Amino acid sequence: MDFHIKYITPDIKLSTYDDKLFKTETVFEFHMLVWFISGETKIIQADKTYVFKSGDIFLIPRNHLATIINYPKDGLPHKAVVMHLTTEKLKQFYSNIDLSQKNIREEPKIFSFEKHPLLESCLASLIPYFDIKESFPENIASLKITEAISILREIDKNIDIILADFEEPGKIDLVNFMEKNYMFNMSLERFGYLTGRSLSTFNRDFRKIFQTTPQRWLTQKRLELAYYHLTEKNKKPTDVFLEVGFEDLSHFSYAFKKQFGRVPSSLNN
DSSP states (O other), rough: OOOOEEEETEEEEEEEOOOEEEEEEESSSSSHHHHHEEEEEEEOOSOOOOEEEEEEEEEEEETTTTEEEEBBBTTEEEEEEEEEEOHHHHHHHHHOOOOOOOOOOOOSSSEOOOOOHHHHHHHTTTGGGGOOOEEEEOHHHHHHHHHHOOOHHHTTTTTTHTOOOOOOOOOOHHHHHHHHHHHHHOHHHHHHTTTOOOOOHHHHHHHHHSOOOOOHHHHHHHHHHHHHHHHHHHOOOOHTTTTTTTTTTTHHHHHHHHHHSSSSGGGGG
């Protein structure tokens, strides 16, 4: 694995990845604005899959579960500039802005800005700073993040609904959340946090509702989803195991055979 990250500040980085693929399942603490220089990224959420390529710019909202798979492509590494829009910075930005007249709309999962020239110019201007040895001046970093936020607000008049929302997850319906998000290989602590529960409360509520342990239920649901992809969508096991929440192909094959009596590759024959 050849994975490099250069930081010019804790909130602005350049990531480069040269191996076959890099996969992670995560919930971001902060909004992430990404300018894709080369390679390809697939982002899988509960009800939608996104594919981003060279030149694309997108915003991943905080506190959303996602499986992210990064690939080099066309002989070029996976390379991207990433800017964290932290809660602290956003609170400072919005401290003197009146949001009382903003319209409410249904929240999208990920914002795509289709190679927007203003955003691309803002993020591309950071590239030279990754090659200098001196510390990146904090005042310039702050100005760059403020510039990016201002451009986002100019592009999308309703993005304040996302950026100015500083609430933490509250206790939500466990059944609905788990049925939508079981394919994400997150810790039980993280599942608990996103449903507004401590780990002990999450385990207690889960057992009461589902009459089994979270791990057993999650494995069962992921294997059922894998079976559907293999039989109905004609996907290969190598394309399925990551998307349904398994980290290792051999473990997936073992669990699949234990559940269905057949190795997953036999379903494609």
